[in-house]
Amino acid sequence: MRMPDDLHTTARGQRLPRTERRAQLLEAALRVFTENGYHQAAMDDIAARARVSKPVLYQHFPGKLELYLALIDRHASELERLVRDALALGDNKTRIRTMVAAYFDFVGHEGAAFRLIFESDLANEPEVRSRLDQIVLTCAEAMAGIIRDETELGQEEAVMIGVGLVGLAQTTARHWLSHGDTISKETATRITGALIRRGIAGFPAVSRGEAADGRESTVSPAG
Structure with missing residues (x-):
């Protein structure tokens, strides 16, 4: 047989x-x-x-498209896991630093997969576009938890800011991948994390209580 x-x-x-x-x-x-x-x-x-x-x-x-989609799903799941794990750690400053490091680690170890996901020449294909958008949304929703902890923004606003911050991490990681000989990963990660923290700090946070005179007081987010 x-x-x-x-x-x-x-x-x-x-x-x-x-x-x-x-x-x-x-x-x-x-x-x-x-x-x-x-x-x-x-x-x-x-x-x-x-x-x-x-x-x-x-x-x-x-077919070729099914093979391409399977590749995106495989590596997107790994990136999403890294981001979720990072955002489950310690205080918010630690979470942001670790989340940024997760993107740079993914780029460093999975450079080909990173290019497949974020530099796809098939991005206008509806099934591919849907998966790529979902990757960003999943990571942004995870980031939104930090944003809501630190600011007075609602969920939808926090997700929108999260999309921008995830895009920042992606873009700087991609830049570092091409210019790693001129800037170390440690420096790039530190600068990117600081930029994200300062961005969140631009939105005043509502205090968990009220000021003594009955007015809502604000606190500066951790930076």
Whole structure:
């Protein structure tokens, strides 16, 4: 009986489980997409990079768009996890510093994936655009928790500011990726975090109580 293609043995004579084969294909696709761009990449190229036949590739992904979307989902989930974990730590100053560091770490370790997500040449494709927008929104909603803790802004206002601050972290991280030889990651992270904290501090926070004369008092957000 013929062995299914995705269970063909490896060079060491061991079968490659389906999950490992999928990971192998995604890694090959990431390299081809980032090197050639979506439109110039071909399924033949991806299969060749993964050292599998094209039928094996189609067993896992019915088309190039589905493969591209799977890549975005995979790496977006990792970035969202890093940001959420960062924003669950300590005081707000620590959360902001750690969130910024998460973006720079993601860029440093996953540069190709970062470009795939934030420099996509398929950004106008509705399914891709929807996923890219969701990444920003998810991270901005996490950031909105800090903003509401520190300011008198409501949820929708805090999310809008969060979108801007997440965009700041993304943009500075992308700049650092291209200019890492002129500025250290530590310096870039520190400057970006300070800028975000000062931006939040521009919105006076309502005191948890009231002033002695009955008027609402304000406190300056942590900076």
